[in-house]
Amino acid sequence: MKYSRLFILLFVILAAMGVKAQETTEHVIWPVLGKNDTIRVAATNDGGYMIPWIALQEVKIMGLRIWRSAADQAAFNRLRYNVLKVMPYALYAKRRYEKLERDLALVNDKKTQKKLVKECDNEIKKMFNTEIKELTITQGQILTKLIDREVGRTTYDIVKQTKGGFAAFSYQLVARVVGHNLKTTYSATEDKDIESIIVNSGYYQQ
Template sequence: MIFSVALKAQEYTSPVFPKLGKADTIRVGSTNDNGVMIPWMQLNEVSIFAARIWKSPAEQAAYNRLRYNVLKVMPYALFAKRRYEQLERDLLTAPEKKEQKALVKQCDNEIKDMFNREIKDLTITQGQILTKLVDREVGRTTYDIVKQTKGGFAAFSYQIVARVVGHNLKSTYNKDEDRDIESIIRTSGFYQ
């Protein structure tokens, strides 16, 4: 107490704003960095993909086939996602079991009418990719969707038919295992 020492606390300086021009009318967020206002704005995510190096021409041909198959069935998976979400919303608003069955039947008929010829022309490989993409988009396996909408017996029957041709309706999508499919989807432009 005998000695007095002059202590300086933090000094307040008013922020320095950048000089505005004639056409500077866009309002953006800013950060105060030691009295200097730094404008910033959020940019869209940018993905950078390196050119892929192939071990052999056969590996490149297999990837090109996979790319063709994924791009062919991706619109069906996106339609299934939209239609299934709409069906779930409709089922929540329908209080009676009879109305719910009518909505499920209407959805089933709509899908059959719209894609009957096209889905029948898919190869087995494209069907396998489609079930994985439906799981990716909807978050549930094809078997679970059929079981919920059509019942357990129908799901079991469809699973038996699928197993005969070497397919599984319970197959799930895993980003790590299916990384080629994931990279094809990301670079294809389906999600902008």
């Protein structure tokens, strides 16, 4: 008896679903396809009319910038050169730091965590000794801004989290001697020229 009731209930549900599906598709008007309409696209039911659509990539339209003087244009060109010079390092720092966070989240052993941090630190130092040390003071200042932009934390905060407060303080002292500040933050509003250069650089194009 119980099984028969269950069967009847299931039959009623399926029948109702079939009627509902029929109601939603019976009165739908589809567009007339041409012989060249061979690409499958999404469609939206708009009052009984199926409207085909396709998602497009975002297109950014930038106005032509007019410079007040040749000196202003030359300054912007120097800034653009410096930003594009250090941008790969900022992106590398972002990827490496994200990898470190993923690796640390998978282990609970303090010894293993210290090993992971040391490996990351050695990689950063290796890059510093071979490439970053050749950067100018201006390029170094821009790099600290871009690291904050990409990672969401200042260089000082990253060192403090991974190496401790004393190491961050020591690194900051050395940085200040050569004209850097590891606590430098990035603002898309205040650093609008840098933001404009990055947006148009092609680094984030899919």
